[in-house]
Amino acid sequence: MERITRRSFLQTTGLLGASAVLADGVFHETRADKPINFAGWVFKPDTVKDYVNVYNQKFGGQVTYEAIPWAQYHPTMETRAFGGEVFDVMYCAHNFRERWYDNGLIRPLDDLPGMDELKKKMTPQNLESLKSKDGKLAALPYFTSLFVLIYNEPMLQQAGIKAPAKSWDELVEHSLKLKKDKVSDHPFLLNWNVSPSGTMPQFMTDAFSEGASVFDAKNRVIVDQEPGVARAMERWQKVWKAELVNPEVLTKTSSTDTHRLFWTGRYAYHTNHSYYLKTIAGEPENSKLAPKKAKMTMYPGTGQTYMWTDSYAINAKTKSLDDAWKLARFLGGNLAGDWYVQRQWCLISGLDNPYPEMYEHPDIIASYDRWVDLKLLRKQYEKGKVIAAYKEPWYSEYDVKAVPIVHNMIRGGVSVPQGLKELVKLQKSLV
Template sequence: MKTSLDRYLLSRRRVLQGAGALSATALAGRSAWAAPSTALTFIGWQYQPQIASENVDTFKKLYDENVTYELVSGDYHPVVETKLTGGQHIDMMYSEEDHIARWHTADWTRDLDGLPDMDAIKAGMFPVSVTSLSLPDGKMMGLPYYAGHNAFIYDESQLTKAGVGVPDSSEALLDACRKLKKDGISDAPYNSAWGQKWSELSWSIFACWYAEGATVFNEANDLVPDAAFKKVLEFHRALYKEQLVAPDIMTMPDEGVPSYCTGRHTFMVLHDYDQKVANDPKLSKIAGKVKNALMPFKTHSTFAWTAAYVMGKQPVDVDRTWALLRFFGGKAKDGQYHVIKRWALEFGLGSGYREVMADPDIVASFSKWRDVETASKQLQLATSRKVAKMIWFSEWDLFMMQHVQDYIRGNGSTDELCDSLVKKVADLKTQYQ
């Protein structure tokens, strides 16, 4: 029998897990009165599809429009690429930031520069979101679906019991984990997403690399395995070797969130919106005890990302599609952030817009489950992953996760791992020339 937490997490965006969802036909909705005869086409992934459908209907009524919404189940990005390769027409679609440049290079999407109010829209975003949504040459490719970052959380009651303060360095974090385990307070004090999916080990280890001050990739998009880079790798290996993490951490479902909500762990690096889950008494056994702090590494930065709504290369009508894009990814013509505000209030998803994150309703809602000031400071310190715009990055990223997992388990030396990661970058660059 599924628990409330299982059902909640199953309903969230599970692009790679292939979770069941409503059919595209069921979500198509009705056409508005006097709407254009040619429908705009909108492709979406598996995050609250019934709400996405309701948002489509709101847009159709507000703009007197005609839109067909198609839900993609399963592995979203590859499925959409198959559709586009086969010639299917799509006016607007979701995209993670690491596919923005790839799809533009394939001539499947168009940039948004020059469209009405684009400069003002960009000016209202956090800089890290503008970077996420832009090509390396600065062209804006999408509007924000949501903006997130990897956050550091802890169970305050366990720290109090152990007499340990909130760690502010990797050394202090390791020492705290050792004491918590020795004192019998937690058998696996540290938890994180260490699986091989793009939103798991890739995101969590990049967050630690940036927090420690690692360059990771330079301006030429060459890997830089500097001292900070290696220190983070060795930190992960030490956690595993000393059994300060669960033995199955690399295969935990739902990015390790259900395990954390049991109260088994003290610390976790996780997607910022998941702190809402950890502090929900209907979903978590430790609700009210989970606090957030800055990433406990040298620079306290983290990895931040912004998912996007992007426009197809040849929309049936640019003005109509731009209105659809702005309704979902910004402010509608009535001055309301219909979609973005709903995601924030109901699910804790952050926004790329300063105005949205300063909205009193959202501030009050977020304050119930996290320290807003700390989260705001963490976002200001966050780093966007520019290298993700390289069309070869997704292949390197999977290679990296596979080999880092092996390394964490004790296979090979740090230098050997770094050499293999550097070589893979060089090989892929040559391949994609």
């Protein structure tokens, strides 16, 4: 047995120490050395926690995550920023992005490593929508969505309707027949809920489907000059007057509550955000129209519908930009070549993303196949139309104050030309 001398002990421990230091140097690139605060609104917070755990374990991060209720998320983030708190990475809804960017809460991402590569992988509409007014990229995508038309196949079959409506006239005709035959009290469920995700995006969607514009190139409201908008509103008045729409949809407080009505199987047609088809047609434990009794069909008219992109932004005051960027890239792009979070959102919730290559992944193709015709959904996405008006400082107020005007128009409280003029007047008053 070899004797341990003072010299051999020192040599051995020295070697061990040196190797530990060298090893740390080798792994240093993948280990974050500063804590990162990450905040998001409440949507599947346990799933987000899992993502954070994966990130912390795989990439040596020190991320702490806080979920804030959706309804008060943006005001809370602003008041906490006002109090000096810094969340390095934050969710940011599309209609708040410009405000946060313009007021210096979040920073542009164009100068960060790998950003050019991610930009090339994104669809041009989404990329454009993530840019601020000065043309700089303000955030990475959390998800993208657009309005789709969903139909209740068993109900149409029961009424002897062989195929879903391909035009607005046909849709109204189907709905009148279903009501007359007492198959459904309110066959058409439009997303007219009072929240910012309801009436106004639905208004833009139906205007786009008529080939009309809502804003001009300078983001001014021009609905009074667009015959297509008037046609859409006349149709809304007609379906309301004929009692084809559940009147309580006007007081539903979210798109989520609205889509849940469709679970009952008592409606024939429904317009809402694309990802809600996942619960309608893919969750038999919740919906009577699962599995796949509810299907999507191309939106009538031009097929164009309103599309938007919510996002992950990086705080302009972050003290750990490298680590914040790494986390943002893990969440809203690919890190080390892996699209983990973007892929998981597709699989778990049917949240779409702006990276087309995601839809070539066999797991995603198999998952979507359980609740939607993926090819048709992708075709609908090609028709997605983004707006730039939400980048204007008046947009949030316009978006909320326009809802009562549109509701009055729907209910015939004001004529279509008058209502459209009121929308134009409202926007002018806020500039």
